[in-house]
Amino acid sequence: MYKKKIKKNTITHFGFQNVPTFIKSYLVSNVFHKVATKYDLMNDLMSFGIHRIWKQFLIQQSEVHNGYKVLDLAGGTGDLSIKFSKLVGKKGIVILLDNNDTMLRLGQKKLRNLGILNNVHYIQANAEFLPFSENTFNCVAISFGLRNFTYKQKSLYEIYRVLRPGGKLLILDFSIPTSKLLTILYDLYSFHIIPKIGKIIAQDSKSYQYLVESIRMHPDQETLKNMILSIGFNDVQYFNMTGGIAALHCAYKY
Numbered sequence: 129m130y131k132k133k134i135k136k137n138t139i140t141h142f143g144f145q146n147v148p149t150f151i152k153s154y155l156v157s158n159v160f161h162k163v164a165t166k167y168d169l170m171n172d173l174m175s176f177g178i179h180r181i182w183k184q185f186l187i188q189q190s191e192v193h194n195g196y197k198v199l200d201l202a203g204g205t206g207d208l209s210i211k212f213s214k215l216v217g218k219k220g221i222v223i224l225l226d227n228n229d230t231m232l233r234l235g236q237k238k239l240r241n242l243g244i245l246n247n248v249h250y251i252q253a254n255a256e257f258l259p260f261s262e263n264t265f266n267c268v269a270i271s272f273g274l275r276n277f278t279y280k281q282k283s284l285y286e287i288y289r290v291l292r293p294g295g296k297l298l299i300l301d302f303s304i305p306t307s308k309l310l311t312i313l314y315d316l317y318s319f320h321i322i323p324k325i326g327k328i329i330a331q332d333s334k335s336y337q338y339l340v341e342s343i344r345m346h347p348d349q350e351t352l353k354n355m356i357l358s359i360g361f362n363d364v365q366y367f368n369m370t371g372g373i374a375a376l377h378c379a380y381k382y
């Protein structure tokens with residue numbers, strides 16, 4: 129009865145499950161509240177540390193300089209913000225934005241422990257409704273965040289609005305492996321090993337099952353490129369990394 133009342137366009141996916149659109153963000157938040165304290169450790173274990181190389185590549189492509197204003201969107205525990213804070217220096221500003229207070233607090237603690245005190249600000253907000261005026265940032269970066277948003281297109285429009293003309297968008301996320309053999313091995317690892325690592329380390333296999341499923345539901349390289357183009361961004365290009373397991377999409381607002 130309850131299901132019948134929900135129109136098709138109010139259904140979205142949460143991993144492989146279809147769920148009413150209005151609860152997706154609540155379900156995603158629950159996942160990140162649960163995994164937050166083990167988030168950094170799990171990233172290193174699951175990716176054998178390779179996520180650090182992917183993030184470093186994003187930073188290299190960012191063209192961020194001294195004095196820039198940068199938005200680390202869905203920034204979580206702040207890996208990108210740490211690196212951006214060094215690039216923007218004392219005259220610049222990094223905003224670490226996340227809608228999950230547990231992730232955000234852990235990020236803030238991590239950066240403070242590293243002595244990063246002055247040029248990073250923390251904002252709890254939804255990526256689909258950015259609390260900034262238009263033409264604010266030189267650069268907006270999202271790593272492993274977009275996949276979790278309910279309204280990806282809405283968020284991309286918001287990013288376009290808050291970027292300055294000439295500003296750069298960078299999106300790092302999991303993507304589609306380019307070889308069949310790698311796909312088979314990657315599927316075996318993702319569906320059979322990752323939830324088990326989640327169970328042992330974070331006492332939570334379900335959240336890591338969601339992670340694996342959400343990766344499979346994320347738009348592939350070309351689809352995401354076309355989504356970004358449809359918003360009005362220019363010079364959209366992507367780089368496959370580790371055989372397409374992850375991809376970095378870059379674009380400009382002119």
Ligand SMILES: C[S@@+](CC[C@H](N)C(=O)[O-])C[C@H]1O[C@@H](n2cnc3c(N)ncnc32)[C@H](O)[C@@H]1O
Nearest residue numbers: 202203204226227228231254255271272273276
């Ligand atoms: C996989 S973590 C990525 C964290 C960090 N960017 C990194 O690369 O390690 C995804 C983050 O996206 C955040 N998130 C999910 N949906 C969001 C939304 N609608 N608005 C803002 N943040 C969101 C989660 O709270 C979580 O911290």
